[in-house]
Amino acid sequence: QSALTQPASVSASAGQSITVSCTGTSNDVGTYDFVSWYQQHPDKAPKLIIYENTRRPSGLSSRFSGSKSGNTASLTISGLQPDDEADYFCCSYAGPGTSLYVFGTGTKVTVL
Amino acid sequence: QVQLQESGPGLVKSSQTLSLTCTVSGVSITTDGYYWNWIRQHPQKGLEWIGYIYNTRHPYYSLSLESRVTISVDTSNNRFSLKLTSVTAADTAVYYCARDNGGNEHAFGIWGPGAMVTVSS
Numbered sequence: 077q078s079a080l081t082q083p084a085s086v087s088a089s090a091g092q093s094i095t096v097s098c099t100g101t102s103n104d105v106g107t108y109d110f111v112s113w114y115q116q117h118p119d120k121a122p123k124l125i126i127y128e129n130t131r132r133p134s135g136l137s138s139r140f141s142g143s144k145s146g147n148t149a150s151l152t153i154s155g156l157q158p159d160d161e162a163d164y165f166c167c168s169y170a171g172p173g174t175s176l177y178v179f180g181t182g183t184k185v186t187v188l
Numbered sequence: 189q190v191q192l193q194e195s196g197p198g199l200v201k202s203s204q205t206l207s208l209t210c211t212v213s214g215v216s217i218t219t220d221g222y223y224w225n226w227i228r229q230h231p232q233k234g235l236e237w238i239g240y241i242y243n244t245r246h247p248y249y250s251l252s253l254e255s256r257v258t259i260s261v262d263t264s265n266n267r268f269s270l271k272l273t274s275v276t277a278a279d280t281a282v283y284y285c286a287r288d289n290g291g292n293e294h295a296f297g298i299w300g301p302g303a304m305v306t307v308s309s
Contacts, residue, residue, distance in 0.1 A: 112294070127293050127294075169294040174251065179234050
């Protein structure tokens, strides 16, 4: 069960939009609608920002949105702000008989 | 609100057993429908799910770690624990406890701050 593939880094200027991809397989992302995304600032615990592919936790900014097509999920951050600079990880449920949850390799988002 | 806090030794000798505890506040750990997880993050690397315990009695472990992992619940102290045997340098990581959202959403909505564990030779 391999880690989901994410780009190592993505950067854009403040106010712009970025999209981070998360590529899995037909055994995880492609089968289950349980992709979640986490934001992690340095030396902090991850924070849930998207679950079930597209849903946002209560109170989270609508600048964060998620989508999924086939074996690839995506996180879009619009109107980039300095505090959005962080690491972002995706995670997919992989079903019974597996290690259940597989995380992505992580993407460093830099706000220029 | 619900809060989690990891505790335990920050240094473990190679071949010994790593033991961590996650103390839960703001909700009873016996509340039905929640999965209590352990997740780790190797230095400068990604996250790895270790396992969970559900309804205090039903653990499920990562296939790559299941021969060395035990997760259990202490209901009297509202906490759950992780034991990882025969550790090596590869087990050096920040260990997080986390609770899912409930409702079978398969997302980790609440995390502890993390506990760094170093395995020394």
